[in-house]
Amino acid sequence: MTTVDSRPTVHLPARDIPVPSSLSPEAQAMLAMPRLEISGYPPLADKDAWRDQIAQRNEALLAMMSGRPPAAGTEVDEIEADGVRVYVITPPGVPDDGRVYLDIHGGALILGGGEVCRAMGTGTAARVGARTWAVDYRMPPDHPYPAPLDDCVTAYRALLRDHAPEQIIVGGASAGGNLAAALLLRARDEGLPLPAAAVLATPEADLTESGDTFQTNLGLDPVLRDSLMPANLLYAAGHDLADPYVSPLFGDFTKGFPPTILTTGTRDLFLSNTVRLHRALRAAGVPAELHVLEAAGHGGFFGMAPEDRDLDREIRRFVTLHWSAAA
Amino acid sequence: MTTVDSRPTVHLPARDIPVPSSLSPEAQAMLAMPRLEISGYPPLADKDAWRDQIAQRNEALLAMMSGRPPAAGTEVDEIEADGVRVYVITPPGVPDDGRVYLDIHGGALILGGGEVCRAMGTGTAARVGARTWAVDYRMPPDHPYPAPLDDCVTAYRALLRDHAPEQIIVGGASAGGNLAAALLLRARDEGLPLPAAAVLATPEADLTESGDTFQTNLGLDPVLRDSLMPANLLYAAGHDLADPYVSPLFGDFTKGFPPTILTTGTRDLFLSNTVRLHRALRAAGVPAELHVLEAAGHGGFFGMAPEDRDLDREIRRFVTLHWSAAA
Numbered sequence: 001m002t003t004v005d006s007r008p009t010v011h012l013p014a015r016d017i018p019v020p021s022s023l024s025p026e027a028q029a030m031l032a033m034p035r036l037e038i039s040g041y042p043p044l045a046d047k048d049a050w051r052d053q054i055a056q057r058n059e060a061l062l063a064m065m066s067g068r069p070p071a072a073g074t075e076v077d078e079i080e081a082d083g084v085r086v087y088v089i090t091p092p093g094v095p096d097d098g099r100v101y102l103d104i105h106g107g108a109l110i111l112g113g114g115e116v117c118r119a120m121g122t123g124t125a126a127r128v129g130a131r132t133w134a135v136d137y138r139m140p141p142d143h144p145y146p147a148p149l150d151d152c153v154t155a156y157r158a159l160l161r162d163h164a165p166e167q168i169i170v171g172g173a174s175a176g177g178n179l180a181a182a183l184l185l186r187a188r189d190e191g192l193p194l195p196a197a198a199v200l201a202t203p204e205a206d207l208t209e210s211g212d213t214f215q216t217n218l219g220l221d222p223v224l225r226d227s228l229m230p231a232n233l234l235y236a237a238g239h240d241l242a243d244p245y246v247s248p249l250f251g252d253f254t255k256g257f258p259p260t261i262l263t264t265g266t267r268d269l270f271l272s273n274t275v276r277l278h279r280a281l282r283a284a285g286v287p288a289e290l291h292v293l294e295a296a297g298h299g300g301f302f303g304m305a306p307e308d309r310d311l312d313r314e315i316r317r318f319v320t321l322h323w324s325a326a327a
Numbered sequence: 328m329t330t331v332d333s334r335p336t337v338h339l340p341a342r343d344i345p346v347p348s349s350l351s352p353e354a355q356a357m358l359a360m361p362r363l364e365i366s367g368y369p370p371l372a373d374k375d376a377w378r379d380q381i382a383q384r385n386e387a388l389l390a391m392m393s394g395r396p397p398a399a400g401t402e403v404d405e406i407e408a409d410g411v412r413v414y415v416i417t418p419p420g421v422p423d424d425g426r427v428y429l430d431i432h433g434g435a436l437i438l439g440g441g442e443v444c445r446a447m448g449t450g451t452a453a454r455v456g457a458r459t460w461a462v463d464y465r466m467p468p469d470h471p472y473p474a475p476l477d478d479c480v481t482a483y484r485a486l487l488r489d490h491a492p493e494q495i496i497v498g499g500a501s502a503g504g505n506l507a508a509a510l511l512l513r514a515r516d517e518g519l520p521l522p523a524a525a526v527l528a529t530p531e532a533d534l535t536e537s538g539d540t541f542q543t544n545l546g547l548d549p550v551l552r553d554s555l556m557p558a559n560l561l562y563a564a565g566h567d568l569a570d571p572y573v574s575p576l577f578g579d580f581t582k583g584f585p586p587t588i589l590t591t592g593t594r595d596l597f598l599s600n601t602v603r604l605h606r607a608l609r610a611a612g613v614p615a616e617l618h619v620l621e622a623a624g625h626g627g628f629f630g631m632a633p634e635d636r637d638l639d640r641e642i643r644r645f646v647t648l649h650w651s652a653a654a
Binding site: 007008009010012013015016017020021022028032035075210212215218220221266271272275276278279289290292293294295314 | 349358619
C-alpha cells in the first residue's frame with residue numbers, strides 16, 4: 001500500500017495472466033490473439049488527422065464485418081427522418097406488426113457511421129428479430145455534442161409519430177449505450193413518452209472514466225486497450241463530461257426510465273460503467289437486469305463464441321418479453 | 328502476448344491501482360486499509376497446525392464482530408436438529424408465521440463454527456428480517472467432506488418436517504454459498520422438495536479455482552488475498568474437486584433449482600465464481616439475478632459502507648418477494 005498524489009493505491013506486481021481454460025475454444029482463441037500496438041489518438045485540435053484516423057478505422061471495421069453478410073431476404077431502406085439518415089432494416093420473416101428496435105451504433109462516439117452503421121444495424125436486427133431503425137447520427141470532429149444526441153432524439157421523435165411508445169425498444173452498445181441512455185433521459189425531460197424497454201450493452205456511461213475497471217482491466221481487455229479520453233473530449237467539445245446528457249451514469253433515474261437489460265464481461269474496461277449504471281437504475285427503482293460474461297472484454301468475443309450467443313439469447317428473451325407485455 | 332506452459336498469457340506490467348474516488352468515504356477507507364501479510368496455510372497433513380490456525384482465525388473473526396451486537400430483543404435458541412447444532416435466531420418483532428431462512432455460514436469451509444456461526448447468523452437474521460436457522464455444521468480438519476454438507480442437508484430435512492418448502496429460503500455467503508448450492512443439488516437428487524428461493528452471496532462455487540478472476544483480481548481483493556486451495560484440499564479430503572457436490576458450479580441445474588439472487592463485486596476474487604454460476608443457472612432456465620458492487624472485494628466492504636446497504640436492500644426485497652409469492 002503506497003500513496004501517490006495523496007490517493008491511496010494498491011501496488012500490483014507484473015504478472016502473466018493465462019487465458020482461462022474454462023472458456024469455449026473460440027473465446028480462448030479470441031483472448032489469445034496478439035495485442036496490436038495501440039496507435040493513439042491525434043491532437044485534439046487537428047481535425048484533419050482525426051478525419052484520417054476515423055476513415056481508416058471505419059474501413060478496418062467494415063472489412064471485419066464483411067465476413068458476416070446479412071441473411072438472405074434482409075431488406076434495408078435508407079430514409080431521412082426529419083433530416084437524420086436512418087437505415088430501416090427488416091430481417092426475413094419479420095411481421096409488419098409495428099414493433100421496432102431503435103439501434104444506436106457504437107464506435108467510441110467517433111466511429112461507425114455510414115456503411116458501418118448499416119452493417120452493425122443489420123446484425124442487431126437479426127439478433128433482436130425485429131424491424132430495426134439504425135440511426136446514422138452525425139459525429140465529431142465536424143459534429144460534436146450535442147449533434148449526435150440531437151439526431152438520436154430526432155429519430156425517436158420520428159418513430160413516435162407512427163408507433164405507440166410500447167412498440168419501441170431503444171438499444172445501443174458501447175458509445176451507442178451512452179447515446180441510448182442519454183436519449184432516454186432527454187426524451188423524458190422533454191415530456192416524450194418512454195419506450196417499452198432499453199438494451200444497454202457495455203455502455204460508455206461515464207465519459208469522465210471514473211470507474212475502477214478503467215484501471216484494473218487496463219491491459220486485460222483485448223478490445224479497449226487504453227483510455228478513450230481523447231475521443232471523449234473531442235465529442236464533448238468543451239461541455240462538462242459529467243453532464244448527465246454526456247455521461248448518463250450521472251442522470252437522475254428516479255424521474256422515469258424504462259426497464260433495462262445491461263451486459264458486460266469481467267475483463268471489460270467498461271465493467272465498472274455497466275455495473276454502476278445497473279446499481280444507479282436499481283437504486284432508483286427501475287427494473288434492470290445485469291448479465292456478465294466470464295473473462296470477456298468489451299463487446300464479448302467478437303460475436304464468434306458460444307458465450308456471445310448466450311448473451312444474444314438473454315437480449316432476445318428480454319425484448320420479446322417487453323414487446324409482448326406491450327401487445 | 329507470451330506463452331507459458333503452453334497456455335497463452337497476457338503480460339501485465341507492475342501497476343499502482345488507486346482507490347476509486349467515486350466510492351463512499353467508508354468504502355474508500357476500507358479499500359485503503361493496509362494489506363496485512365498473508366500468513367499462509369499449514370501443511371495438509373498437519374492437523375494440529377490447522378486446528379491452531381483455525382482457532383486463532385475464529386478468535387479474530389469473533390473480535391471483529393463483537394462491535395456489532397445483536398439488536399435488543401433478539402432471541403437465540405440453541406437446538407439439536409437430528410444431531411446437528413443449529414442456532415435458531417428470532418429478531419425482535421418477527422411474526423411466528425412459519426417463514427424461515429436457513430443460513431449456511433462462510434469461512435473458507437474451515438472457519439466460522441460455534442460462536443462465530445451464532446454471530447454471523449444473527450447478522451443474517453437482521454438483514455433478511457426473518458427467523459433464521461444458522462447451521463453450525465462440522466468442519467475440517469476433523470470432519471471433511473461430506474460431513475459439512477451432510478449436516479446442512481440434515482438441517483434442511485429437519486426444517487421440512489415443520490415447514491412447507493415454500494416457507495423456507497436457503498442462503499449462504501462465500502463457503503456458505505458453496506454449501507447452500509450443494510445442499511440444493513443434493514436435496515433435489517434425493518427427492519426432497521426445493522425451497523422458495525436461494526441467496527448466494529459471492530459463492531465459493533468452484534473449488535478447482537478455474538475462474539479468471541482468481542488471477543485477475545489477485546492482489547486487488549482486500550479480503551481474499553490468495554488462492555484458497557489448501558483449505559479446499561483439506562475440505563475435499565481426496566474427493567474430486569470438480570464433483571458437483573464439492574463444486575456446485577459444475578452441477579446440472581436443468582433438473583431443478585430455486586430462484587436465486589447472486590451478489591459480488593468487481594474486485595472480488597470470486598467474481599468469476601459468481602458470474603459463472605449466474606450464467607449456468609440462466610442457461611438452465613433458472614430465474615436468477617446478479618448484482619455487482621463497483622470496486623468491492625469479497626463480501627463487499629465489511630458491512631460498513633452504504634454500498635453494503637444497497638446489496639442488503641436487494642436481498643431483503645428478493646426474499647420478501649419469494650416468501651410473499653409462497654404465502
